[in-house]
Amino acid sequence: MITDPFGRPKQTLTDKVGKEILSRITSGKWPAGYTLPSELELADLFDVSQGTVRRALRNLVDCGILIRQQGKGTFVASRKRRPVGTRVQWFVKNGDERKEDKTPHTQPVICGFELIEANRRVAAFLEIEPGSRVWHIMRDNSYLGLDVQCCFDDIYLPAERFPGLSERDIRLSDSQDIYGFYEEKYGISAFTVDEYARAVFLNPDQARKAGVTPPFPAICLQRITRDAADRPIELRYLTNATIEQNMVLSIGRFL
Numbered sequence: 001m002i003t004d005p006f007g008r009p010k011q012t013l014t015d016k017v018g019k020e021i022l023s024r025i026t027s028g029k030w031p032a033g034y035t036l037p038s039e040l041e042l043a044d045l046f047d048v049s050q051g052t053v054r055r056a057l058r059n060l061v062d063c064g065i066l067i068r069q070q071g072k073g074t075f076v077a078s079r080k081r082r083p084v085g086t087r088v089q090w091f092v093k094n095g096d097e098r099k100e101d102k103t104p105h106t107q108p109v110i111c112g113f114e115l116i117e118a119n120r121r122v123a124a125f126l127e128i129e130p131g132s133r134v135w136h137i138m139r140d141n142s143y144l145g146l147d148v149q150c151c152f153d154d155i156y157l158p159a160e161r162f163p164g165l166s167e168r169d170i171r172l173s174d175s176q177d178i179y180g181f182y183e184e185k186y187g188i189s190a191f192t193v194d195e196y197a198r199a200v201f202l203n204p205d206q207a208r209k210a211g212v213t214p215p216f217p218a219i220c221l222q223r224i225t226r227d228a229a230d231r232p233i234e235l236r237y238l239t240n241a242t243i244e245q246n247m248v249l250s251i252g253r254f255l
Helices: 013-026 039-046 050-062 120-126 167-172 178-186 204-210
Strands: 066-069 073-076 091-093 106-117 133-143 151-158 192-201 217-226 232-241 245-247
Touching (some): 013 039, 013 050, 039 050, 050 066, 167 178, 204 232, 232 245
Antiparallel strands (some): 066 073, 133 151, 151 232, 192 217, 217 232
């Protein structure tokens, strides 16, 4: 998780300016990819010195919330503006483990989409009240060139933060991954993930789609994704069949 750089007991002007900028980002007023005003304009906006603004911006850059590009300006971090091919799916097709590009080239197909009430477990992870409305999205994933499924994706999103979400929106998105879609459609950026892995068996339907005979072992990743303000935006379960892929334990920056 990101440590709040402005959470010290005694706040300085730098802290206050940083919080004001962060508030505009997390409220969606300054969405992912947004170009911030110049330092002089920000100084005028917040009625502080340019040096105070510069220090506040530097703190947010250090946290990965902002990106500064020489000669271009300061931007709210986004997956488009930070072209780092860091994976958030730790599996690769058999034989691809030693390739330099380990980004998984899978094809997700939506097989379920519904608006439901969150049970206590889902509500606890998303830090919402039980019974709150959540979008439940189920996707099957296969590698290019393979006709069997390798990963079963189970996603829960708080409906309050994703109003009007539709299956059609996701299908027609130009983004290559679901996190790019969150930014593109709702201006919500994923900054950190907490992930836990455990061994499971594929259920009969999953085994059939994976082309294996149950009981067949799999690895389930439970993921909680958070925004820049450390608020959960997604609970996700990725159940990975191990017949056509391997788990690669290499970790880099998420965004």
